[in-house]
Amino acid sequence: MAATTEEDEQERTGESESAPARRPRGRGRIATAVSVFGELLITAGLILGLFVVYSLWWTNVIADREAKKQGNRVRDHWEAKGPGALNTKDGIGFLHVPTMSGGEILVTKGTNTKTLNHGVAGYYTKPIKSALPQDKKGNFTLAAHRDGHGAKFHKIDKIDEGDPIVFESRDKWYVYKVYKTLPETSKYNVRVLDPIPKESGAKKAGRYITLTTCTPVFTSKYRYVVWGKLERIEKVDSERTPPPELD
Amino acid sequence: MYGWIWRHLPGNAWVKALLSLLLVLVVVYVLFQYVFPWAEPLLPFNDVTVDGQ
Numbered sequence: 001m002a003a004t005t006e007e008d009e010q011e012r013t014g015e016s017e018s019a020p021a022r023r024p025r026g027r028g029r030i031a032t033a034v035s036v037f038g039e040l041l042i043t044a045g046l047i048l049g050l051f052v053v054y055s056l057w058w059t060n061v062i063a064d065r066e067a068k069k070q071g072n073r074v075r076d077h078w079e080a081k082g083p084g085a086l087n088t089k090d091g092i093g094f095l096h097v098p099t100m101s102g103g104e105i106l107v108t109k110g111t112n113t114k115t116l117n118h119g120v121a122g123y124y125t126k127p128i129k130s131a132l133p134q135d136k137k138g139n140f141t142l143a144a145h146r147d148g149h150g151a152k153f154h155k156i157d158k159i160d161e162g163d164p165i166v167f168e169s170r171d172k173w174y175v176y177k178v179y180k181t182l183p184e185t186s187k188y189n190v191r192v193l194d195p196i197p198k199e200s201g202a203k204k205a206g207r208y209i210t211l212t213t214c215t216p217v218f219t220s221k222y223r224y225v226v227w228g229k230l231e232r233i234e235k236v237d238s239e240r241t242p243p244p245e246l247d
Numbered sequence: 248m249y250g251w252i253w254r255h256l257p258g259n260a261w262v263k264a265l266l267s268l269l270l271v272l273v274v275v276y277v278l279f280q281y282v283f284p285w286a287e288p289l290l291p292f293n294d295v296t297v298d299g300q
Contacts, residue, residue, distance in 0.1 A: 039248045050275065054283045055292065111296045113288055127298050143296045153295070190297050213295045220294040 055148045063119030063150035070118060071106045078170040086170060092132070093169040095121055095142070096246050097211075100155040107167070111143045119150025121211075128193040131207075133167050133174040133230075139208040140167070141193045146213045146224075153213035156224050157183065164245035165209055165228045171236045173243045176209045176228035184215060184222045192225045200227040 074091040094104040108115055111122040121144035123130040131138020144152040159165075159178055167174040180200040185192065189199075193210060196202050207230035215224035234243050252270075256263040287293065 035250075036248045047278065050278055051283055051286070054279055055287065058279060113293075116295065124296070145293060145295055148293060185297075187294065187297055192297060212297055214293070218292060220291050223295075223297050225297075 059117070059148040060119075060150055063117060063145075063148075065119075067106050067119030067150055070108075070120070071104070074106065091120065092123075093167055096166040096168060096242070097159065097163070098166075098246060099159045099163045100153070102152070102155070104168070105144065105152045107142065116143065116145055117149045119152065120144065121152055124193055127190045128195075130193070131195065133169060133207070133209075134172070135207070137205045137207060138195045139193060139197060139210055141210040141212070143212045146215065147218055153211060153224075154217070156211060156213050156226060157215075159211075159226050164231075165211070165226075166243060166245055167209070168236070168242075173234040173236060175231045175234065175243055175245055177231045178226055178228045180227045182225040182227075185225055187214075187220070187223050189223065192223075192227075197227055200225075202227070202229075206230070 070090050071094065074093070077087045077090065088109070091106045091108040093107050095107050096104055106120040108118070108120045108122055110125050115122050121142045123132070124141040124143065128141070130141040133140050144150070146153055146156070159181060161178055161180065163178045165176040165178060167176070182192065182199065191197070192199055192212065195208075196205055197208060197210060200208075202208065209228040209230070211226040211228075213224050214220040215222050253263060253267070256266045258266070
């Protein structure tokens with residue numbers, strides 16, 4: 001409205017001064033402000049669109065590249081039979097979940113954002129310290145991204161009770177079987193990481209595995225939890241033949 | 248705003264178009280490389296762990 005009024009005024013004054021000046025200079029002010037504002041809105045929309053592209057596509061590209069490099073380093077450490085302790089800085093092994101497919105998931109220490117953004121699954125060091133697969137008892141607790149940054153646990157909702165989860169270390173295959181899923185829980189529910197995760201129905205100490213990620217997809221409102229229990233351990237042979245679950 | 252940029256780019260329309268394209272690429276690069284990685288942790292889309300806080 002304001003723009004029109006001013007335009008009218010301008011036109012009238014313009015006519016009084018000189019008839020051919022159809023578009024006097026003064027018209028610009030508000031019209032320019034409005035058009036700049038509109039362009040800013042368009043720009044904001046484009047930036048938001050780009051952000052979606054960034055989060056759902058570009059971060060995956062970066063993370064997968066990083067995870068592959070890091071995974072190769074782990075396999076190199078495994079092959080190099082040097083003296084001393086095994087170098088686990090780049091990762092302790094690989095997680096295979098046939099139901100989620102998507103190949104192997106490198107497992108590294110810690111669950112901070114920077115670590116997980118490398119397209120890996122991290123084992124918890126806090127608030128409740130994770131056990132490791134080789135420990136006699138405890139809960140091997142993992143977290144990974146649902147979307148972006150590799151989205152390693154994207155298809156966690158496809159996992160059903162009875163599905164296998166296999167962890168591959170240098171010389172062992174740890175075959176777990178899923179016995180309970182929890183599609184939605186509070187992000188404050190740290191009890192799911194307990195050495196004996198009572199919420200899953202577990203009563204005795206044992207060798208458990210827990211996968212956590214965010215849910216629903218694209219947001220972080222709740223957490224999705226999957227529990228498994230160790231079924232058996234297989235030795236890795238010279239060919240690294242995977243256990244039958246992975247065929 | 249965009250009109251202003253267009254008017255201030257040198258050369259004929261083709262040169263201007265080329266320069267605009269370069270500008271767009273620079274902006275996208277800066278966004279992907281610096282702005283989005285900075286903004287992402289501030290947004291509640293990608294927290295995947297359970298914790299006490």
